[in-house]
Amino acid sequence: MGTTEAWKKMREVCVLGVGIHKFGRWPDKDLGDLGREAILMALDDAGCSPKDIQAGFGGRVQVPNTAALRLVSEVFQTGIVIDNVEKACATSSTAVRLATWAIGAGLYDVCICVGAEKMERGLLGAVPPGQEARASYAQLMGLGIMPGEYALRARRHMHQYGSTREMFAQVAVKSHRNGALNPYAQYQTPVTLEEVLNARMIADPLTLYQCSPSTDGATAAILCAREVAHKYKGKPITIAGWASGTPAYEPVGVGGDVQEGFIPRLAKEAYERAGVGPKDIKVAQVHDAFSAGEIFAYEDLGFCEPGEGGRFVWEGKSEINGQTPVNTDGGLESRGHPMGATGIAMLIEIVRQLRGEAGPRQVPGNPKVGLQHNVGVGGCNIFIYKK
């Protein structure tokens, strides 16, 4: 029996409630302060009490990684199983996937997922001063850290497909315009194309506004079996499909296209499991850790043809009122990217959009299907949600 066949035989799983602590800089709060607010908001949104929750999944990226245990048990202490997971920037979407499996398999009816992070300032993954002798040659050349990797792929995209630096910058313009409409976003100020292009260069062609910031924040989601959702006041949104995987081996030096080959494969699996296609997606949250990543995602997820991603954003097709609205909450760049919390933040925005509760940034036309694309070092989780 294949994974897709098994998935289709599982119980229907839905998101019953969501909660978030405003993303930003919270020097006077600890992880518990952030997580507690998100968890209590999710319980209230779902209409659940702690005793209804049968299992917890979650995590943070930085140490100690036992965030789920600390956050959930602090609020509940009901004796439930609580698992900590970690998949870099795809940490809390991994928690959601594990909860989805457990509920779908019938082991639990109601689970909570949490993600939280407090981040230091500065470039993540850079070689610390004094540690040069332990760095790889790639790191010393500025690779092996994220801005360099995305910038190289962006340059290749420009060379191969004729996309322009203005197109990459336009992603940040859109993100910050959307983020200004999101009261939970870290940055709520629109920026112009000129401001983005003239900002400090981080890794050519990516300027400051095209890079996700360091952020503190927390998110929570309560999932349940669709068949028990009627017991609670939360408005259920179904998890219709998912896919997860890692890049397959590619021999060094072979080069090739700028697409991350494994994501189209996962997207195909997720669409198949959900019984929809790219044209059905009416709202999407994709992993724009850097603006170029959003353009690659358009192509990887089939919103446009390979090479057309730059023009896709330039022509407004990913705007809130466009063909496929993307990162309507400001995305990683404007909403912020507290690594362990980001996966559930994406889920939250899709839930709000499908419920019609997104206020000034609501996608028009009563969207019924949303997609989430959350990439962490070495892996990716895709989810498709249905109203």
Place this chain on the structure above:
Amino acid sequence: MGTTEAWKKMREVCVLGVGIHKFGRWPDKDLGDLGREAILMALDDAGCSPKDIQAGFGGRVQVPNTAALRLVSEVFQTGIVIDNVEKACATSSTAVRLATWAIGAGLYDVCICVGAEKMERGLLGAVPPGQEARASYAQLMGLGIMPGEYALRARRHMHQYGSTREMFAQVAVKSHRNGALNPYAQYQTPVTLEEVLNARMIADPLTLYQCSPSTDGATAAILCAREVAHKYKGKPITIAGWASGTPAYEPVGVGGDVQEGFIPRLAKEAYERAGVGPKDIKVAQVHDAFSAGEIFAYEDLGFCEPGEGGRFVWEGKSEINGQTPVNTDGGLESRGHPMGATGIAMLIEIVRQLRGEAGPRQVPGNPKVGLQHNVGVGGCNIFIYKK
């Protein structure tokens, strides 16, 4: 539908192959060197090739926690989903549980689980020099770190039940005698009761030999659906039952018994799911991070009555040829305790015992049912295996 009922409807899951890198101090090896050896041994034992593996689960406790991703993708690079989990000393048994769920639910037929750790010297969790201002009052009094916590409970056990320091020490005598029969153990030298009692005092009544050491090591296990096991040469051992949970809230100052109240509850669940009782257990690996913990485990798991644990070991009932052989591979104290690898090390010993492959430490009488009890900070995983 309850968890137990759902579990009984799942597909039967078994352990198909196991692998281990000898535990000890490996200053010249990195995590990859350790993990690779364990993974390749497990593949060979199972008779699988990397392309047969459909998902991976695992982790380490220390940063970076993405051990599963690094270890599995380094060996395989086949594009499979790989999840990193962390539950302190119960990390790799959590990986096994998640793989069990995924296979039981039909999502995957064959999964790999890995655990690995390289540990620093010294007392884990102690307040680092210069960090006293950030420590809790409990930490400054020697609590909040493991030897202190176990020692307090041991003293309470002595007071309440009349157990003696010799009984606690006897656990270490048994462990080291068994470890001397295990070529993968960190310490393979027997110790006498007098040596244990006269060793350096760590936290009264626990002396050095009664405390698990810091260890480097790695372990791997390949799990599969029972219905596909015939395709491979590995000798399958069934995962008959499991339970997992966290301590429920107890108001501060209420005191009470020395047993960790939540573990008897989990044991009851595991026995129910496996359809066996404590008397059926013919080999057990329990969490003897400190000798007192093994005595508590005898009682928590129903091998003896509450308060009888000290006499249980003193009378030889947990010896290899005793009523319920416990920690036949040397346990955490003698085999070693590389935190992230320990959960699967316990599984490996039970698999070897149930297969009849444990050599000089083989439990006599063809044991058919084994139990694993793996405790991490804030949680516990119990598994019951059947031949």
